[in-house]
Amino acid sequence: MTEWTEFARCQILRPHHLLSVTPSAPIRMSQVRVRFAPSPTGFFHIGSARTALFNWLYARHTGGKFILRIEDTDQARNSEEFLRLIYDSLTWLGLDWDEGPEPSGSGDRGSCGPYRQSQRGAIYEEYKRKLLDAGRAYEKDGAIWFRLLGERYEAYDDHRKKTVTKVRNEKVVIDDRIRGRVERVEDEDFVIFRSDGNPVFHFVNVVDDITMQVTHIIRGEDHLSNTSKHVLLYAGFGAQPPAFAHIPLILKSPEMGQGKMSKRDQGALVEEYRQRHFLPEALVNYLALLGWNPGDDREKMPIAEIIRLFDLPGVNQSNARFDAKKLANMNMTYLLELPPDRFVALAQDYLRAHPAGAAARAQPGYFREVMLLAQPKIKGIEELPAYTAYFFTEDYAVDAKVKDKVMAKGEPKARLGELLAALPTLDFASDAAIEEGIKQLAAGRGLGFGDYQAVTRLAVTGTNAGPSLTAILRVLGAPRVQARLERFLAGA
RNA sequence: GCCCCUAUCGUCUAGCGGCUAGGACAGGAGAUUCUCAUUCUUCAAACCGGGGUUCGAUUCCCCGUGGGGGCACCA
Structure with missing residues (x-):
């Protein structure tokens, strides 16, 4: 029996954990199993989101499993807050995981757990033992090193400015699903357990992928150079390496500068x-x-x-x-295509989180009407407060530039006076009725709707951009329109 | 310094030996709607360089160059 088939079920490998989880059906060897393995040491990066997405997409495309594993071995930098952020971000994005920690903190889903590395110490000890017993690892300076096979020699390392022991080694061949055949030489023993007793990334990563039966490792290209180490570790454990797929990185936009996107970049989180x-x-x-x-x-x-x-x-x-x-x-x-109910809910949510005066306290029916007027016009939710401000207060700002421009053309004050006088007879029942009314008013003087549009809009909204004027008038209602026109005329 | 990956408009990309090198975002110019936004039309915009292979290279190979990543008792 090879090591590989022994790992066919996580239950066999880790019987003591069967006590705390519900045994699942045996994992079919043909089923795709991918994982996303973030560490909760910072905000959730857009690059991480895409790596998670590609893994998730592949799992969903193939009918496989998407595993979430938390790489929280760095006690110093981990935080529960960042862990929460991982759960929340994935959930928000709709990337649900089939196996991994329950966000509630109540155990795991899936039978290959635990899914937090901080809880897998016993497994790492077990695998360290395997390597030690097989002679593939040794202790030096209090740390445990993985032993490469091959002839040793001394060489000066220009990067690290010191002499190191090298190993004459065959090229490691990586058959990458995206990049094709990649060859790389790994020619130095490397640490798998630090002298403080903690395992390093390469080691836990491989052990977890073996024990969690991961079939495809989809990760950023920055890991491509690590992969030779990982392949060697797989071989050291007598395990067959999974398929690798290294996806390209997300770089800064030209305005942001050079290099890959980092957490400090605008829009990276x-x-x-x-x-x-x-x-x-x-x-x-x-x-x-x-x-x-x-x-x-x-x-x-x-x-x-x-x-x-x-x-x-x-x-x-x-x-x-x-x-x-x-x-x-x-x-x-x-x-633009969002169903009205969802848009209104989103708007409500946004305006609650971003205090916009009376908007958040408006009557639901009125609020909805205003928001749906704005939906087809705005480019992003953040435009909402400014775009709809005048619907929720009488104390709206008047754009001076727009005012200068509008008041400079024709006889805007006369038009406003005419409209004000006609207001009591105007039918506010519908946009069409209002439009008809204004058109009649205009026609009586040999004018058009356009002669009233800009200045009326300025008077009742303080700006030149917005929903159709007739809709604004209707939603505002005759009394408020009248008050605004009067006030504007008095001030102009 | 060494190793690995990579290269089509400003940006995301299509192209998988023969194309007027296509689309999208951004930008310019128009049109439409009561403003604005949307929408529509339209313009400008690219095969990194040099060698090969081939009847023929954006496409295949090599070398440069550019870009990116990695070289820890970080992950």
């Missing part, structure tokens, strides 16, 4: 989009297009379609630059 009330489906759609395409010209696609079309060979090999404008455009197109 998923949290930011959540706070700005971007639509998660828009962000997901945009992210999917960064490094992948469906093979034709389509860009806006429902998630089911992305799942259907997504596959590893379709992933690009070169890095992609982040484009905030394209994301914003994607978000707008999703916003």
Whole structure:
């Protein structure tokens, strides 16, 4: 019996954990199992989100399992807050995991747990033992090193400025599903347990992927150089390595500078989009297009379609630059198509989180009407407060520039006076009725609707941009319109 | 310094030996709607360089160059 088949079920491997979890059906060897393995040491990065997304898409495309593993071995930098953020961000994006910790903190889902590395110490000890017993690891300076096979020699390392022991070693061949055949020489023993007793990333990563039966490792290209170490570790354990797929990195946009996107870059954090009330489906759609395409010209696609079309060979090999404008455009197109109920709920949520005076306290029916007037006009939710301010207060600002421009043309004050006088006879029942009324008023003087439009809009909204004037008048209602016109005329 | 990956409009990309090199975002100019936004039309915009292979290279190979990543008792 090889090690590999021994690992066929996590239950066999780790019988003592069977006590705390419900045994699941045996894992079919043919089933795709992918994992996303973030460490809770910082905010949730857009690059991490895309790595999670590609893994999730592949799992959903193949009918496999998406595993969430928390790499929290760095006690110094871990925080429960960041862990929470991982759960919340994935959930917000709609990337549900089949196995992994329960966000509630009440145990795990899946039978290959625990899924937090901080709880897997016993497993790492067990695997360290295997290597030690097999002579593939040794102790030096209090740390445990993985032993490479081959002839040793001394060499000066120019980067580290010291002499190191090298090993003459065969090239490690990585058959990458995205990059093809990649060869790399690993020619130094490396630490797998630090002298403080803690295992290092390479070790826990491989042990976890073996014990969690991961079949495909989809991760950022920054890990490509690590992969030779990982392949060697797999061999050291007598395990067959999974398929690797290294996806391109997300780089800063040209305005942001050079290099890969870092957490300090504007727009790099998923949290930011959540706070700005971007639509998660828009962000997901945009992210999917960064490094992948469906093979034709389509860009806006429902998630089911992305799942259907997504596959590893379709992933690009070169890095992609982040484009905030394209994301914003994607978000707008999703916003325009959002069902009214969802838009109103989103608006409510946003205005509650971003105090906008009376808007949050408005009557639900009135609030809804105003928001639905704004929906087809705005490019992002954050425009909402300014765009709808005058609906919720009589103390709205008047744009001086717009005023200068509008008042300079024709006889705006006369038009306003005429409209004010006609107001009592104007039918506010519908947009069409209001339009008809103003047109009649205009026609009587040989004028058109346009002669009243700009100045009336200025008077009742203080600006020149907004929903159709007739809709504004109708929603505001005759009394408020009258008050605003009177006040404006008095001030002008 | 060494190792690995990579290279089509400003950006995301299509192209898988023969194309007027296509689409999208952003930008310019128009049109439409009562303003604005949307929408529509339209313009400008790219095969990094040099060698090969081939009847023919954006496409295949090599070398440069550019870009990116990695070289820890970080993950």
